[in-house]
Amino acid sequence: MEHGSSKDLTASTFSLADEDHTLANSVRFTLNQDPRVTFCGYSIPHPSDARVNIRVQTTGDPAKEVLKDALQDLMIMCQHVRSTFDNAVAEFRTSKTVEDMKIK
Amino acid sequence: MPRVSALDLPDVPKGHLPPHLELQRTRVLCASDAPTHTETIQYSGAYASVGVDNSLRLDQFCRDFRVEVIRLTEDDMEFDMVGIDPSLANAFRRILIAEVPTMAIEKVLIANNTSVVQDEVLAHRLGLIPIKVDPRLFEYMSENDTPNEKNTIVFKLHVKCKIKGPRLTVKSDELKWLSNGSELPLEMESHTSDPASKQKTYTAFTCSQEIELEAHAVKGMGKTHAKWSPVSTAWYRMLPEVVLLQEVEDEMAEELVKKCPVNVFDIEDVGKGKKRATVARSRACTLCRECIRGEDWEKRVALRRVKDHFIFTIESTGALPPEVLFTEAVKILEDKCERVITELS
Numbered sequence: 165m166e167h168g169s170s171k172d173l174t175a176s177t178f179s180l181a182d183e184d185h186t187l188a189n190s191v192r193f194t195l196n197q198d199p200r201v202t203f204c205g206y207s208i209p210h211p212s213d214a215r216v217n218i219r220v221q222t223t224g225d226p227a228k229e230v231l232k233d234a235l236q237d238l239m240i241m242c243q244h245v246r247s248t249f250d251n252a253v254a255e256f257r258t259s260k261t262v263e264d265m266k267i268k
Numbered sequence: 269m270p271r272v273s274a275l276d277l278p279d280v281p282k283g284h285l286p287p288h289l290e291l292q293r294t295r296v297l298c299a300s301d302a303p304t305h306t307e308t309i310q311y312s313g314a315y316a317s318v319g320v321d322n323s324l325r326l327d328q329f330c331r332d333f334r335v336e337v338i339r340l341t342e343d344d345m346e347f348d349m350v351g352i353d354p355s356l357a358n359a360f361r362r363i364l365i366a367e368v369p370t371m372a373i374e375k376v377l378i379a380n381n382t383s384v385v386q387d388e389v390l391a392h393r394l395g396l397i398p399i400k401v402d403p404r405l406f407e408y409m410s411e412n413d414t415p416n417e418k419n420t421i422v423f424k425l426h427v428k429c430k431i432k433g434p435r436l437t438v439k440s441d442e443l444k445w446l447s448n449g450s451e452l453p454l455e456m457e458s459h460t461s462d463p464a465s466k467q468k469t470y471t472a473f474t475c476s477q478e479i480e481l482e483a484h485a486v487k488g489m490g491k492t493h494a495k496w497s498p499v500s501t502a503w504y505r506m507l508p509e510v511v512l513l514q515e516v517e518d519e520m521a522e523e524l525v526k527k528c529p530v531n532v533f534d535i536e537d538v539g540k541g542k543k544r545a546t547v548a549r550s551r552a553c554t555l556c557r558e559c560i561r562g563e564d565w566e567k568r569v570a571l572r573r574v575k576d577h578f579i580f581t582i583e584s585t586g587a588l589p590p591e592v593l594f595t596e597a598v599k600i601l602e603d604k605c606e607r608v609i610t611e612l613s
Contacts, residue, residue: 166612178612180608180611183604183608184362185358185362186358186359186362186363186367186601186604187359187601187604187605187608189355189358189359190355190356190359190601191605191608192310192355193308193310193353193355193356196310196311196312197310197311197312198312199312199313201312228612231612232609232612232613235605235608235609235612236605236609237326238601238605239602239605239606240326241326241329241356242598242599242601242602242605243602244329244330244333245333245335245349245352245356245598246595246598246599248333248334248335249335249347249591249594249595249598250595251335252334252335252336252337252347253337253340253591255337256337256340257340260340
């Protein structure tokens with residue numbers, strides 16, 4: 165859900181249901197790193213409701229696009245983390261079997 | 269006056285930060301009273317006045333990020349993640365604890381319970397047993413669904429103590445899996461009978477007491493109840509860095525080595541009978557601040573943490589091996605992003 169002014173698309177608040185700090189803090193990190201963003205932050209209106217408000221203000225691009233780009237960046241980062249992790253585990257396993265063979 | 273090019277004058281921005289700012293950006297300084305510079309400088313324009321671009325460049329992240337596995341066993345693993353922001357590391361930790369699904373006993377149909385343990389206590393304890401099954405093979409069951417082999421696992425427990433027999437202790441291996449006509453692979457069994465440590469005792473009872481019950485296990489997430497959490501725990505710490513700011517020699521060196529409870533420092537012989545202290549195992553440092561306690565030690569030893577180097581430890585309860593758990597957690601974060609993207613479009 166996006167709450168913002170219909171005339172000014174560069175600043176709006178996105179209210180996400182069923183989310184908490186897990187996604188909101190990660191998205192806030194990627195948003196902050198985007199040079200088009202002048203302000204971003206998130207808040208949790210009440211801890212019993214699983215709802216997060218993410219505020220984005222940009223230098224000119226519509227806030228929705230900037231948020232979508234930040235989420236895409238986050239997804240790319242996650243995919244990279246996953247592939248690096250799998251490679252590292254595979255490497256560890258092969259080096260361990262080599263070591264075990266050497267000891268024998 | 270030597271001729272210096274205008275580009276080499278000290279106040280011209282060169283594209284990288286001066287060393288003291290780089291220290292503030294990448295290290296947490298742990299002083300004896302409180303840590304300083306604990307926040308990560310995320311804003312892309314933070315160093316705009318110095319001419320340094322702090323924005324996220326995905327190619328740079330992909331280049332600098334690395335993972336090193338230190339220890340990997342069936343039940344737990346320890347690995348290092350370098351080049352990642354604490355918000356992502358924390359997101360992975362939170363997902364590992366609360367949002368990776370597993371199977372756990374939810375409904376217990378008790379036919380007979382004449383033991384000293386009450387029905388509800390027994391049912392609660394049954395729920396907490398880890399079930400060694402791949403939860404990805406199952407679907408969630410909602411209120412209206414009938415239990416079938418796609419969403420439920422059924423266990424049976426029937427133990428009776430004979431009159432004038434010895435006292436019996438009921439352990440988790442008494443649970444027998446009932447395969448009510450399912451096509452599921454045979455390697456599913458309740459987490460049992462590894463004499464090392466995995467048996468859980470429920471109750472002990474004596475003459476002519478009996479427990480007969482059927483337990484249904486369903487898929488759920490740690491968010492709803494902790495019995496569905498796939499890790500006994502998952503945590504991370506930032507890599508500690510111990511730096512000697514001044515030469516520490518002879519008696520002071522001996523004192524320093526003795527002070528540290530985890531033997532971070534070592535003595536090195538420099539020759540001519542002089543001894544010097546060096547940092548040998550900074551990774552083991554627990555930041556207890558013993559080495560900077562006392563007069564003047566703060567000038568000689570600096571304790572720091574590296575802000576983007578995380579030492580992750582994951583201890584699994586057995587349902588899934590720890591490396592699979594981490595990959596599932598990252599997949600879940602990707603799914604969350606995708607869900608929000610589709611909602612926005």
